[in-house]
Amino acid sequence: MNNKLFEYTLRIADDSLILGQRLSELCGHGPILEEDIALTNISLDLIGQATNLLEYAASIENKQRDADKLAFLRVDKEYKNSLLVEQPNGDFGSTIVRQFLFDSFRRPFFEALASSTDESLAAIAKKSLKETKYHLKHSSEWVIRLGDGTSESHQRVQKSIDVLWRYHSDLFYEDEVDLALVSENIAPSFKEIKKEFNQHVLAVLEEATLKLPDNNWEFTGGRKGMHSEHLGHLLAEMQYMQRAYPNMEW
Amino acid sequence: MSEISLEELQKKFQNKIDKDVKIEPRDWMPDDYRKTLIRQISQHAHSEVVGMLPEGNWITRAPNLRRKAVLLAKVQDEAGHGLYLYSACETLGADREQTIDDLHSGKAKYSSIFNYPAISWADMGAIGWLVDGAAIMNQVPLCRCSYGPYARAMVRVCKEESFHQRQGFEIIMVLAKGTPAQKEMAQDALNRFWWPSLMMFGPNDAESKHTKQSMDWKIKRHTNDELRQMFVDVTVPQAESIGLTVPDKDLKWNEKENRYDYGKIDWEEFWQVVKGNGPCNEDRIRVRKKAKDDGLWVREAAMAFSQKRNNKAKVA
């Protein structure tokens, strides 16, 4: 069971870590100063969540790996984030759509995880839920603004949805790890969460005059460590110091 | 109603300055006072924003989770400082977009320290410690600046700057106490950032064309050389306390004057960098301009959207 709990915690942690890292690339490059600050805030929240979750994962594993070792010293196949969060930032619209799909999943997910029988996960979920609600409000408002803004913004953001939608199902990937924990009431089932996700996404897209793509071909694999080409580069950058100067205090 | 003469207005203005009463946006002020402030505050705002780039360069490579979070928060603060300062500038009638375009066209300047590259993790320490440290020296007296909005912006900014300085010093201190490779990294960063940090206070008093007027108007409270000396006196003992060597062979304690004597600053280098010939001038402006250009469609969309919503609200 501990192996499964470790694996499950890593999946949540890595989503926060990798998306936090992606957003941190944008610090200093936002389309307006106010958005620079907002995206950095979200990045900070995600790095904070990742830290809490990785500390918990480290304590479950109990093998002298701390949160930093888990964050910086695994190889790509050992990262269990969903494919969605490792996708490159692209233009502002695609950064926002990626965030919107993720937040739409994360809000009901943390809401459900907050009543987990695992006290540590429940506590982290409660704390993260507050932040996530704010993130979702922010990303939803931007999807509406861009969708119902100019024809250029509408086209751009529609294109981002067409491209990124294929990765959403990886967020809901479920295997024996989840199923075992669901039966213990540690993990919530994805059924209700997916319903809420769909509802929110469709409502926002409608207000934004956008639509889901007809093509419903879906990608999964992230939870099993099967990633896109993008993750390796992200890790090369993120791990640089730890790899170049091993075993030092910073 | 009788017209108040220009002379009277000027007298009233100078009276306020003399009595340390703040000048507020709606108050009458001499054109040159307004121009001086717009120049100084916009330069300051640009420095905050361009200053995000050298440190932004290391956020994705920060060595652990805590450092990554602290650096993110630090650089985010600088964006906030930029915002307060652009707002303070707007109270003087300057248009934010125009001010930013002046930066991109090279018309407006920013602190030339940010034209030096951040090439190692230790530079995150050196920048926080020295660059934010020098900024504090400059900004603490600005909290008493005669122009109200600028003074108030500086009060908020200074609170955060001391956290910036501390996080930088902490980074460099850990390195200085670390492995030989880390110590070397720290010393190298100090070697590269020491002299440019001294240049941050601007030309020597004899060469500084704006200082006297700014002091008469109580925009500035200390001369460039006074501030530079304060910085040297505070920083040298800090370097010694962590076993790093300030790269100045002429540096020595002057018992009689109760201060450090330091070597000659290479003003030729300073002016070259100000003129645009520093190692990163072009990159910095290119990156800021790209952020603005890439964001154009986003700003247009936000504007179009809010217009649509306003129209809808009117109809309903």
Ligand SMILES: [Fe+2]
């Ligand atoms: Fe600042």
Ligand SMILES: [Fe+2]
């Ligand atoms: Fe600062």
